[in-house]
Amino acid sequence: xxxxxxxxxxxxxxxxxxxxxxxxxxxxxxxxxxxxxxxxxxxxxxxxxxxxxxxxxxxxxxxxxxxxxxxxxxxxxxxxxxxxxxxxxxxxxxxxxxxxxxxxxxxxxxxxxxxxxxxxxxxxxxxxxxxxxxxxxxxxxxxxxxxxxxxxxxxxxxxxxxxxxxxxxxxxxxxxxxxxxxxxxxxxxxxxxxxxxxxxxxxxxxxxxxxxxxxxxxxxxxxxxxxxxxxxxxxxxxxxxxxxxxxxxxxxxxxxx
Amino acid sequence: xxxxxxxxxxxxxxxxxxxxxxxxxxxxxxxxxxxxxxxxxxxxxxxxxxxxxxxxxxxxxxxxxxxxxxxxxxxxxxxxxxxxxxxxxxxxxxxxxxxxxxxxxxxxxxxxxxxxxxxxxxxxxxxxxxxxxxxxxxxxxxxxxxxxxxxxxxxxxxxxxxxxxxxxxxxxxxxxxxxxxxxxxxxxxxxxxxxxxxxxxxxxxxxxxxxxxxxxxxxxxxxxxxxxxxxxxxxxxxxxxxxxxxxxxxxxxxxxxxxxxxxxxxxxxxxxxxxxxxxxxxxxxxxxxxxxxxxxxxxxxxxxxxxxxxxxxxxxxxxxxxxxxxxxxxxxxxxxxxxxxxxxxxxxxxxxxxxxxxxxxxxxxxxx
Numbered sequence: 001x002x003x004x005x006x007x008x009x010x011x012x013x014x015x016x017x018x019x020x021x022x023x024x025x026x027x028x029x030x031x032x033x034x035x036x037x038x039x040x041x042x043x044x045x046x047x048x049x050x051x052x053x054x055x056x057x058x059x060x061x062x063x064x065x066x067x068x069x070x071x072x073x074x075x076x077x078x079x080x081x082x083x084x085x086x087x088x089x090x091x092x093x094x095x096x097x098x099x100x101x102x103x104x105x106x107x108x109x110x111x112x113x114x115x116x117x118x119x120x121x122x123x124x125x126x127x128x129x130x131x132x133x134x135x136x137x138x139x140x141x142x143x144x145x146x147x148x149x150x151x152x153x154x155x156x157x158x159x160x161x162x163x164x165x166x167x168x169x170x171x172x173x174x175x176x177x178x179x180x181x182x183x184x185x186x187x188x189x190x191x192x193x194x195x196x197x198x199x200x201x202x203x204x205x206x207x208x209x210x211x212x213x214x215x216x217x218x219x220x221x222x223x224x225x226x227x228x229x230x231x232x233x234x235x236x237x238x239x240x241x242x243x244x245x246x247x248x249x250x251x252x253x254x255x256x257x
Numbered sequence: 258x259x260x261x262x263x264x265x266x267x268x269x270x271x272x273x274x275x276x277x278x279x280x281x282x283x284x285x286x287x288x289x290x291x292x293x294x295x296x297x298x299x300x301x302x303x304x305x306x307x308x309x310x311x312x313x314x315x316x317x318x319x320x321x322x323x324x325x326x327x328x329x330x331x332x333x334x335x336x337x338x339x340x341x342x343x344x345x346x347x348x349x350x351x352x353x354x355x356x357x358x359x360x361x362x363x364x365x366x367x368x369x370x371x372x373x374x375x376x377x378x379x380x381x382x383x384x385x386x387x388x389x390x391x392x393x394x395x396x397x398x399x400x401x402x403x404x405x406x407x408x409x410x411x412x413x414x415x416x417x418x419x420x421x422x423x424x425x426x427x428x429x430x431x432x433x434x435x436x437x438x439x440x441x442x443x444x445x446x447x448x449x450x451x452x453x454x455x456x457x458x459x460x461x462x463x464x465x466x467x468x469x470x471x472x473x474x475x476x477x478x479x480x481x482x483x484x485x486x487x488x489x490x491x492x493x494x495x496x497x498x499x500x501x502x503x504x505x506x507x508x509x510x511x512x513x514x515x516x517x518x519x520x521x522x523x524x525x526x527x528x529x530x531x532x533x534x535x536x537x538x539x540x541x542x543x544x545x546x547x548x549x550x551x552x553x554x555x556x557x558x559x560x561x562x563x564x565x566x567x568x569x570x571x572x573x574x575x576x577x578x579x580x581x582x583x584x585x586x587x588x589x590x591x592x593x594x595x596x597x598x599x600x601x602x603x604x605x606x607x608x609x610x611x612x613x614x615x616x617x618x619x620x621x622x623x624x625x
Contacts, residue, residue, distance in 0.1 A: 140505045174291060177502050236295070239288025250313040253563040254532050 001227050002234065004201055006179050007095075007127040007148040009066060013038045014196065015226040016068070016181060018206025019056060020046070021158075022215060029059035031209055035219030041068040041097050041204065044083050049090030057091075068129065070097035075110075077117035084121055096121060097151070098130040107157045111138050115145065122146035131183055134165035139172045139180075149178050151204065154195065155185025158207045162191040166198075173199045189218075189225030196229025197237060258465045259499050260458055263492070268441055271298075272488040278302035287311060292544050297494045300540035301487045309536055316539035316568040319546050328608050329549075329571040329616040331379035331411070332601065334368055335580045336360050336399055338590055340385030342452030344438075346480065346516055348592045349385040351452065355590045359390055364585045365399055369406040371583040375575055375601045378618035379409040381434070383578075383592075386415035386454055393421045400428045409620035411476070415453065416463040422470035431620060434476030434512065435463045439483040440492035448483060464496065468504030473620075475500065475509055476551070481534075482516030482525030490537055494544060501545075510549035510571070511541055517555050517593040531560055535567060542568035554595040561597055561604075565611055572608075575601035 004011040017037040022028035032040055040060055048054045060067060069087035074080035077100065084096040098121065100114050101107040109132050121128045127148045132138055134152035142150055152172055155161035162185060163169060173180050179201035186192050192203045205222055212218035278299040286296035287308065299305060300312065337359035340349040348355070360368065372380060382399055384391040391414070400410055411432035412425075422433070439445050442457050449455040464475050477496055479489040497509055513534060516525040529537075534556075541550055552561060552569045554576040561572065577583050578592040597604070605615040 170291060175502055175505060236285065239285045249310055250317055250563075250566055251310050251532075251535060253559065254309075254535065257531055257559060 001230050004179065006129075009095075011038045011202070012036075013223065013226070014202040014230055015192070015223050016041065016183075016202055016204040017209065017219070018204065019043070019060070020206055021210035025055050025059040027215055028056075028210070029062075031215035031219035032060075033062065033064065033219075034216045034223070035209065036064075036223040037219075038064055038066055039068050039202075040065045041070045041206075043072040044069050044087045044090075045073040047090075049086060066095070067091055067093055068095050068097050069093065070099050070131075071117075072099045072101075074100050074117075075102040075113075076100065077113040077120065080113070080117040081120050081124070084126055085124075088126070094125055095127045096129070098128050109133055109153070111135060114138075115141055118142050118147050119145040129181065134168035134172060136168060136171040136175060139176060143176065143178050147178060149181055149201070150176060151181045151183040153184035154182050154191065155187075157184040159185055160187025160208055161185050162187055163194055163198075169195070169200070170198060189221045192222055193225040193229035193232070196226055197232045199233055202226075258462050259496055260461050262495065262499055263440070263461060266492070266495070268488060271491055272485060274298060275302050275487050275491060278304045280304050280307070283308050286543070287315065294491070294494060294498060294544075297540060297544040298491055300543055301490055301537060305536060305540070306532075309532065309539070312539040312543060313535065313567050316542040317566050319542055320568045320570065323546050324570050325614075326612060327614045327616045328565060328569065329379065329619050330377060330574060330601065330605065331381055331409075331571060332372055332375070332377050332573050332576050333381040333383050333413070333578065334365075334372055334403070335383045335578060335582060335592065336365065336396075337384040337387065337391045338580050338592065339387040339390045340452075341387045341389070342385070342454040343450050344454065345448045345450075346483065348590060358580045358586065358589050359395075360399075360580055360585065362398065362402060364581055365402045367585055368581060368583050369403045373406040376605070376617050377601065378407055379620070380407045380411065381432075381573070382410065382412040382414070384414045386452065388415060388453070393417060393424065397425055397428045400425060400430055404429045404622065408618050408622060411474070413476075416460050417466070419466045419470055422467055422472065426470055426472060429622060430472070432474035432476065432510075433467050433472055434478075434510075435460070435467070436476075436478040436480060436512070436514070437461060437493070437496070438480045440479065440489055441484045444484055461496075464500055465503075468500060468507055472507060474549075475504075475507055476512060477509065478512040478514060480514055480516060481529050482527055484527060486527060486529050486533070486537070490540075494541070497545065497548065508549065510551050512551045512553065513537060514553060514555055517596070534560075535564070538564065538568045554597040555593065557596040558599060562607055562611075565608060565613060572604070574599065574604035 013036045015037045016039040019042045071080040071083040100110045129149045131151045139150045155164040181202040182195040182200045183204040187208045209219050275298045282299035283305045286299045338349045339357045344350050413434040445457050549570045551571045579589040608615050
């Protein structure tokens with residue numbers, strides 16, 4: 001697969017993964033290794049940053065993985081910036097997945113606080129990957145303040161519903177000058193492949209792997225689906241043939257000129 | 258800047274890839290909901306010629322979807338035929354020994370009144386490229402003079418620096434048309450041997466400066482006839498795509514000027530047939546559903562009447578291409594000969610007869 005570059009890092013895998021909801025940290029580790037994922041997001045709120053032996057982090061100590069701390073739990077820009085600073089101190093990375101969802105029910109991202117936080121974090125030297133609704137204008141605004149990628153949602157977090165925001169994702173992909181990572185809602189490998197066929201630069205999957213009957217096999221399946229979708233995109237997918245609607249010819253006048 | 262992207266391309270390779278497109282590539286492009294630059298290449302290629310009616314039907318549908326049954330009207334107002342450049346194809350060229358004329362304040366107002374009385378609310382101010390006589394301060398004054406008469410002011414003058422554009426936007430400028438003439442760098446030099454215009458890079462980055470200045474709309478295009486139109490049009494589409502992604506709050510329009518006869522003129526190196534022009538217009542619409550496509554009075558009446566339904570969204574009419582041509586001095590030198598001599602009223606009537614609304618006003622200075 002062709003490589004993906006975000007900020008100063010190059011990735012061979014375009015599957016990004018999350019670390020929540022696994023039955024055990026061992027299972028998480030095995031599933032993520034099997035997936036081939038090279039970027040793994042971990043919630044700052046879930047790890048003990050003062051403990052170098054933290055169990056989650058211990059299972060992510062592979063050369064394969066780059067850690068992407070996220071600010072899940074933050075409800076305001078101020079809280080998110082503070083969380084990012086803590087994560088940078090504790091984990092030694094300036095990469096951050098910016099998540100601000102004040103709504104505890106659907107965990108919908110707050111666009112106003114996210115834009116404010118992104119601007120501030122970029123100023124403070126963070127590589128910011130914001131999780132947002134599939135809003136094309138917000139994506140352009142985030143790109144302008146210096147985000148290294150945008151992460152629009154495909155459907156509500158954890159819903160496994162697939163690309164419900166398809167029309168907007170297509171616009172975002174068409175317009176973006178930074179990588180587009182489809183995040184949230186992807187429930188099956190076919191959803192991931194579809195996102196990649198559309199031209200997304202990567203996808204982020206968590207629940208669909210973590211809650212699968214066999215998370216290790218599912219991690220591998222997602223890795224393969226992302227590769228297939230990317231390859232299909234690069235190969236230029238065949239389109240259904242269209243037939244012009246029967247109507248009076250519009251170009252007949254050219255024969256009379 | 259666009260030139261960074263431009264210099265990653267090779268003219269000959271781009272040209273070869275366009276001419277290598279097959280009917281499969283065209284059919285794939287036609288079947289897609291969103292088309293990319295490779296699809297655009299297929300649609301402008303010789304392989305697309307048999308699909309012209311299909312392209313026209315699609316272009317008609319997409320244009321109706323986005324713009325409805327409307328055609329927006331504008332007309333040019335030539336302020337000056339003074340020019341410090343030598344351009345091999347233009348009647349205003351420095352080496353063309355003709356009487357030069359620049360409108361005074363009073364004459365600008367008289368022309369503005371006459372154009373406004375024809376019904377136009379959108380005006381395009383045009384000059385040659387003569388910084389000393391028609392520099393930024395002259396143009397700024399002209400904008401201020403015509404502002405009370407029009408709701409939308411566009412200009413087609415020499416490329417300027419960022420700060421100059423900012424000053425003119427502040428004064429009321431809404432749109433700038435800046436045609437690259439040709440993206441073939443070597444031939445560009447041959448066609449522009451003298452004057453500031455001979456600086457290819459400065460011209461090619463003009464839309465970037467406009468985007469940075471926050472202009473409302475930018476018009477792009479090449480002069481069809483100077484070079485292989487398919488390759489030139491690909492570089493225009495590449496430019497459009499780059500600008501839309503970068504200056505995403507700006508609107509864009511494309512024009513299709515074909516070389517026209519003028520006093521002391523150059524024979525076109527490349528002939529573009531009417532059929533090919535229809536192909537190009539439809540290809541742009543299929544590539545970009547939102548871009549405005551503009552048609553000038555360079556084209557003849559039968560062509561203009563039929564193109565209304567094929568993707569065009571704005572048209573000029575009743576045009577004079579000489580300074581003071583409307584009332585002040587109708588007999589001064591024209592930049593080029595127009596082909597459609599009908600009045601604005603006659604042209605508007607034709608549009609209405611096709612079931613389209615004639616839009617005279619589509620902007621307001623309060624929005625600036």
